[in-house]
Amino acid sequence: MSESKDNVGSPTRRPTVEYLTSPLLSSKMPRGIPYIVGNEAAERFSYYGMKAILTIFMTQYLLDSYGHAAPMSDEQAKVWGHTFNTAVYFFPICGAILSDWLLGKYRTILSLSIVYCAGHLVLASLDSSLTQVVRPQTILWWGLALISVGSGGIKPCVSAHVGDQFGAANQYLIPKIFGWFYFAINFGSTISTLLTPLLLLYWGPGWAFGVPGVLMALATFVFWLGRSKFVHIPPAGKQFFSETFSREGIRAMLNLAPLYVLIAPFWGLFDQTATSWVIQAKKMDRVLWLGQKVHWEVLPSQLQAINPMLVMLFIPLFSYGVYPLAGRVVAVTPLRKISVGLFVTAAAFAVPAWVESRITAGATPHIVWHLAAYVLITAAEILVSITVLEFSYTQAPKKMKSFIMSLYLLSIALGNQFTAMVNRFIQNGDGTSKLPGADYYWFFVIVMLATAVAFVFWSQFYHGQTYIQGDE
Numbered sequence: 001m002s003e004s005k006d007n008v009g010s011p012t013r014r015p016t017v018e019y020l021t022s023p024l025l026s027s028k029m030p031r032g033i034p035y036i037v038g039n040e041a042a043e044r045f046s047y048y049g050m051k052a053i054l055t056i057f058m059t060q061y062l063l064d065s066y067g068h069a070a071p072m073s074d075e076q077a078k079v080w081g082h083t084f085n086t087a088v089y090f091f092p093i094c095g096a097i098l099s100d101w102l103l104g105k106y107r108t109i110l111s112l113s114i115v116y117c118a119g120h121l122v123l124a125s126l127d128s129s130l131t132q133v134v135r136p137q138t139i140l141w142w143g144l145a146l147i148s149v150g151s152g153g154i155k156p157c158v159s160a161h162v163g164d165q166f167g168a169a170n171q172y173l174i175p176k177i178f179g180w181f182y183f184a185i186n187f188g189s190t191i192s193t194l195l196t197p198l199l200l201l202y203w204g205p206g207w208a209f210g211v212p213g214v215l216m217a218l219a220t221f222v223f224w225l226g227r228s229k230f231v232h233i234p235p236a237g238k239q240f241f242s243e244t245f246s247r248e249g250i251r252a253m254l255n256l257a258p259l260y261v262l263i264a265p266f267w268g269l270f271d272q273t274a275t276s277w278v279i280q281a282k283k284m285d286r287v288l289w290l291g292q293k294v295h296w297e298v299l300p301s302q303l304q305a306i307n308p309m310l311v312m313l314f315i316p317l318f319s320y321g322v323y324p325l326a327g328r329v330v331a332v333t334p335l336r337k338i339s340v341g342l343f344v345t346a347a348a349f350a351v352p353a354w355v356e357s358r359i360t361a362g363a364t365p366h367i368v369w370h371l372a373a374y375v376l377i378t379a380a381e382i383l384v385s386i387t388v389l390e391f392s393y394t395q396a397p398k399k400m401k402s403f404i405m406s407l408y409l410l411s412i413a414l415g416n417q418f419t420a421m422v423n424r425f426i427q428n429g430d431g432t433s434k435l436p437g438a439d440y441y442w443f444f445v446i447v448m449l450a451t452a453v454a455f456v457f458w459s460q461f462y463h464g465q466t467y468i469q470g471d472e
Helices: 033-061 074-090 092-103 105-127 136-164 171-203 205-225 238-244 247-274 276-281 300-327 334-360 368-395 398-425 438-459
Strands: 002-005 011-014 287-289 295-297
Touching (some): 033 136, 033 276, 074 247, 092 136, 105 205, 247 398, 247 438
Antiparallel strands (some): 002 011, 287 295
16 A cells, blocks of 8 residues: 655555455446457467467478478377377366466466467467577477466466356356357357468468467457456465365365266367368368359368357357257256267267268268268257356356366366377377278267267266355
8 A cells, every 4th residue: 555645745545456356246247258258259369270270280381490391190290289189178277276276367367378478479480590490399399388388277267267257146147158258269269260271371380370379469468458347256375275175175076077087088079170170171172162163272271160150150049049949848957968969979070980981982072071070069069068168167166166177178188188099009100000091080989979878877866066156
């Protein structure tokens, strides 16, 4: 607290900035939500823009220190891609502990966002003279490592920070806001997935990795602007550990642990849209005829934009159409949504399995088949991902919201690590695969079907408790 003199010489006090530490008793939309949603749109642009081109960069654009082409094989690129995803979704547990124990969500997000920006800067240097001094693969590794720490560390904090803005009076808005939060993610992803491959094709890796870095810096700035509008739930300090390992905390974790293990295979399949599906697309007919003489050849990495575009369409469709209609027949619970989503995922992966069988037979299937696969995998994402995100927040005790969200994200790491391990295991020494052609995709279909059946059985025995900030 500082002092100053007013016009008559008497001291006046200028109070230090104080933030709300609990939600206001209001039924209206919290003031900080637009800043969080805006931040998320820009941050997702940066992340998905980089991720969209990663497989193509590694298999077509990677050079050695002498400037000679040194691309990875398809199998190596899959391992790198899914190992990167594993790291991105492992570090949330570190960010959650840092947030809930010491810094709080706001300061954790702000500080790790700087690390995130540094990762993009390192990747952009792959198109600089630094590659003559440091091996390009090493630069790639460090760039991805910094992004893993930054992006992964803020993930549980951002989604939990959204929920923290709501109290007992406006908690009914939480499902709607998590839907729009997801909408912002996919809006940023759509634009970047269409744009970034063009930057790589026409301007090179420096621009393709640099523009997402600029958007990440913008996201950090937008988040900082909202600091006085947010509810800042204080870190729990030592209480974090006592609550996390209390009877209530352990019960919440044990209740949710089987859920996270059972949805891990979903992520092992879903994230292959950025690896095996991109590689498969290179062997397909990607020409779209827009008129008698007008056509557009879609880049393999651009096809990933189908998913976020469909998500933006499906969110209102499911919220205002599918769920209300289904509710007339059966109670639409979170666990039932997830059950259906897992079976739909298996159906989605059966499409590229059929496509690969046609490619192996010498045909060149049209990319429209990937559109069908994306329709199914996106419907599964709506049913599984959004539902688990909201469900995890509501089932987490108040002092460990970020920690529980990090356990949810750890399931994504587990799924991607499973896919990376499969791709390592199936590589033979002579360059062939233990799961050649369509067998690779059918293997994952079988895994998903078995998981879906196991989930339906487990869900009959789940009993949890709902926790909302400000609700005593």
